[in-house]
Amino acid sequence: VFAQMVDENIVFRQLKPVHWSIANQTALAEAELEYMDKTSDSVAVKFKLTNHPFNTDGPVYAVIWTTTPWTLPANLAIAFGNAINYSLVSVNGETCIMATERVEFIKNYVSDTSVIESIKTDQLNGLIAQHPFIDREAPLLEAGFVTTEDGTGLVHIAPGHGTDDYILGQANGLDTYCPVQADGTYDDTVPDWITGQSIWKANQIIVEHLQANNTLIFHDTFTHSYPHDWRSKTPVIFRSTDQWFIGVDHALKSNNQTLRQMALEHINTTIEFYPDTGKARLYSMLETRPDWCISRQRAWGLPIPAFQDANGTILLTGNSVRAIAEVIKTDGSDAWFRKSAQELLTEYDLSSDTDAPADFDVNTATKLNDIFDVWFESGSSWHAVVQARQNEDIADLYLEGSDQHRGWFHLSLLPSLAVNKRPPFKGILTHGFIVDKDGRKMSKSQGNALTVDELLKTYGAEVTRWWVSSLSYEGDIKVDLSFFNEAGDLYRKIRNTCRFIVSNLNDFEHNGNLKSVQSYIESMDPNTVDAYAIELTQTFQETVLNHYKNYQIRDANQAIYQFCNETLSSFYCSISKDCLYCDTPESKARQSIQMTFWSILEILIRLLAVICPHTADEAYKVLHDKETNQSIFLNTEFGYSCKTYNPLFDELISVR
Numbered sequence: 001v002f003a004q005m006v007d008e009n010i011v012f013r014q015l016k017p018v019h020w021s022i023a024n025q026t027a028l029a030e031a032e033l034e035y036m037d038k039t040s041d042s043v044a045v046k047f048k049l050t051n052h053p054f055n056t057d058g059p060v061y062a063v064i065w066t067t068t069p070w071t072l073p074a075n076l077a078i079a080f081g082n083a084i085n086y087s088l089v090s091v092n093g094e095t096c097i098m099a100t101e102r103v104e105f106i107k108n109y110v111s112d113t114s115v116i117e118s119i120k121t122d123q124l125n126g127l128i129a130q131h132p133f134i135d136r137e138a139p140l141l142e143a144g145f146v147t148t149e150d151g152t153g154l155v156h157i158a159p160g161h162g163t164d165d166y167i168l169g170q171a172n173g174l175d176t177y178c179p180v181q182a183d184g185t186y187d188d189t190v191p192d193w194i195t196g197q198s199i200w201k202a203n204q205i206i207v208e209h210l211q212a213n214n215t216l217i218f219h220d221t222f223t224h225s226y227p228h229d230w231r232s233k234t235p236v237i238f239r240s241t242d243q244w245f246i247g248v249d250h251a252l253k254s255n256n257q258t259l260r261q262m263a264l265e266h267i268n269t270t271i272e273f274y275p276d277t278g279k280a281r282l283y284s285m286l287e288t289r290p291d292w293c294i295s296r297q298r299a300w301g302l303p304i305p306a307f308q309d310a311n312g313t314i315l316l317t318g319n320s321v322r323a324i325a326e327v328i329k330t331d332g333s334d335a336w337f338r339k340s341a342q343e344l345l346t347e348y349d350l351s352s353d354t355d356a357p358a359d360f361d362v363n364t365a366t367k368l369n370d371i372f373d374v375w376f377e378s379g380s381s382w383h384a385v386v387q388a389r390q391n392e393d394i395a396d397l398y399l400e401g402s403d404q405h406r407g408w409f410h411l412s413l414l415p416s417l418a419v420n421k422r423p424p425f426k427g428i429l430t431h432g433f434i435v436d437k438d439g440r441k442m443s444k445s446q447g448n449a450l451t452v453d454e455l456l457k458t459y460g461a462e463v464t465r466w467w468v469s470s471l472s473y474e475g476d477i478k479v480d481l482s483f484f485n486e487a488g489d490l491y492r493k494i495r496n497t498c499r500f501i502v503s504n505l506n507d508f509e510h511n512g513n514l515k516s517v518q519s520y521i522e523s524m525d526p527n528t529v530d531a532y533a534i535e536l537t538q539t540f541q542e543t544v545l546n547h548y549k550n551y552q553i554r555d556a557n558q559a560i561y562q563f564c565n566e567t568l569s570s571f572y573c574s575i576s577k578d579c580l581y582c583d584t585p586e587s588k589a590r591q592s593i594q595m596t597f598w599s600i601l602e603i604l605i606r607l608l609a610v611i612c613p614h615t616a617d618e619a620y621k622v623l624h625d626k627e628t629n630q631s632i633f634l635n636t637e638f639g640y641s642c643k644t645y646n647p648l649f650d651e652l653i654s655v656r
Contacts, residue, residue, distance in 0.1 A: 001380040002304075002372075003325065004419045007318035007355075008252045010259065011294075013244050013306075015176050017159075017166050018293045020239035022184035023232035026297040027243050030289070031375050031407040038226035038235055040067045041203050044106060044152060044217040045210055046096065047078060047129035047138060054088060054095075054119065061096045062129050062140065063106070063217060065151035067224075069206045070199035073190040074158035075131060076174045077138050080124050081146035084153050088116040091217060097124070099153020106152065109218035132215035133206075134191065143168050160240035163290055178240035182297075199237065244295035244304055244370060246414065248286075255421065260286060262417045272427035274551045275474045281405045282428070292414065294373045301371030303336040307345070310364035317355040323348035341365040379411035382424030397551070398425040401433060429551055432476035439478060450479060459484045462612045466491040469557040469611045490561060494608065497564040498619045500573055501597045504580050505623070508594040517599045530596040532649040533572045537600045540567065544607045553611070560608060568600070571653070598623070602638055609633065 159169030160178030210216035305324035416424035467487035609616035620632035
């Protein structure tokens with residue numbers, strides 16, 4: 001899969017800002033983030049303009065607002081929006097520039113704040129500001145992402161620490177400067193008073209320094225939702241490092257389309273969603289997602305098979321990947337760690353690889369140490385499982401929790417589009433999560449956790465499965481032991497109905513040939529109640545099969561219960577008892593009921609087998625006890641068509 005993506009020219013290595021876990025010292029994907037509350041610093045900072053066109057005495061300051069003071073040492077520019085109105089504003093007697101709409105925001109912290117005059121946005125173009133504590137200039141640049149939803153309408157730009165910042169920096173020739181090291185400490189390119197400091201501790205040091213040199217307008221703290229590493233549960237940062245990416249906006253070599261274009265098109269046209277709300281969720285994620293960072297910096301995992309020679313030239317082509325794949329196929333993934341670069345490349349022919357760098361020196365090559373994002377591995381499972389093992393082109397359904405729109409669903413779609421130009425699945429089904437009866441997350445520490453082993457010991461697998469099938473899986477599912485008691489009562493109604501029918505077939509001779517059922521049904525008198533029962537059974541079968549086809553398991557559950565409780569127990573079984581108990585075994589009326597029972601039960605247990613397989617299989621084996629010990633799951637196909645019944649029965653049932 002990866003080799004074909006490399007062939008498509010959408011895999012590249014670049015210095016870009018990515019989510020970075022300081023605790024685990026590795027890049028992270030969106031799917032590896034959890035959002036939790038975090039208390040952050042909020043500061044408004046003055047950047048003194050080195051020149052300006054405004055008719056005012058004294059210096060003029062551009063005021064930025066940020067919640068990450070630790071990124072200020074990496075500031076290289078200030079962004080403004082060309083559709084935003086700006087003003088000169090007096091703040092404590094000093095002339096400052098900010099968005100007119102955001103003056104009140106500053107006034108909440110500094111009462112001595114008032115508008116002096118409006119200015120034209122184009123007057124900001126070309127202005128230069130002085131960094132508040134580093135001997136560096138920051139140009140004012142126009143950017144479409146600047147808004148007045150928060151802050152001051154002027155945005156501090158650190159290209160090494162944010163996606164928008166990086167893109168703006170690339171467009172304007174700024175360095176992707178990142179002074180933060182892998183362990184979250186500053187390198188020696190920052191001022192001495194924060195060199196070697198942890199960025200989290202440096203926040204307070206920077207605030208105090210800004211206050212001391214009179215460039216701080218205000219400092220506050222606030223609590224907000226912030227991304228955390230899903231493993232360490234610690235806050236992550238944006239940090240620029242050399243990483244491998246899959247470009248979602250890079251045109252594929254084979255069809256000149258991008259992954260984003262293909263993904264959005266298939267979401268709209270070919271993929272079925274259960275429930276349909278998943279469509280908008282997946283679409284919005286793929287519409288805005290950045291390039292996929294597929295590399296990780298860990299000591300374990302599946303290696304990205306890239307090499308670098310003594311001159312810094314990197315080798316990664318489709319053919320080189322396939323050559324390493326053959327080595328791993330033969331010797332296992334540990335071969336990458338055991339063997340040298342030269343040993344790994346023994347069977348690779350550099351001279352015949354037209355995509356390889358012409359000056360790459362195999363003799364001095366060393367292995368790069370990045371491993372694959374685990375989501376790339378799971379996202380390629382359609383190839384390993386569906387295609388390689390099952391010899392199928394596409395999976396019918398991908399089934400997972402609602403959090404997998406940004407995980408497995410999302411990251412399976414992209415590789416499949418790159419390789420096969422179509423999704424790996426026909427449909428996606430998402431479900432909620434189990435919570436307690438009060439809607440709280442279940443955990444041992446809260447004393448509200450339930451384990452599957454305990455449920456199975458107490459209630460059995462069939463009751464547990466019946467309960468699960470009764471749920472509306474689209475949202476979170478509340479659970480309490482009392483719910484299983486109720487599910488047990490409902491399940492026993494189904495089981496007792498099957499037992500009643502089986503028990504009344506004890507003296508009924510049949511050869512197990514289901515073709516005889518169709519012959520019997522075709523010869524039935526449509527004016528009999530038996531024919532009416534067969535008609536109701538056929539309608540029941542069509543209804544349940546349609547529910548299964550559309551993954552409406554709860555509706556199938558309800559239809560099975562209603563059929564057993566109302567159609568059979570309250571109606572057909574009830575009115576058949578006199579004949580079954582009083583007529584002789586040779587009675588044609590009694591035999592007709594038994595033949596109808598057999599016909600009904602063959603349908604019922606097949607439909608029930610999806611939800612309660614043990615019960616259905618048990619009933620099947622009792623029904624066919626004179627045959628070899630077969631399972632219903634080896635004899636699933638069965639159905640029949642019946643004559644038109646007398647519609648008078650509908651009126652009679654209504655009166656009854």
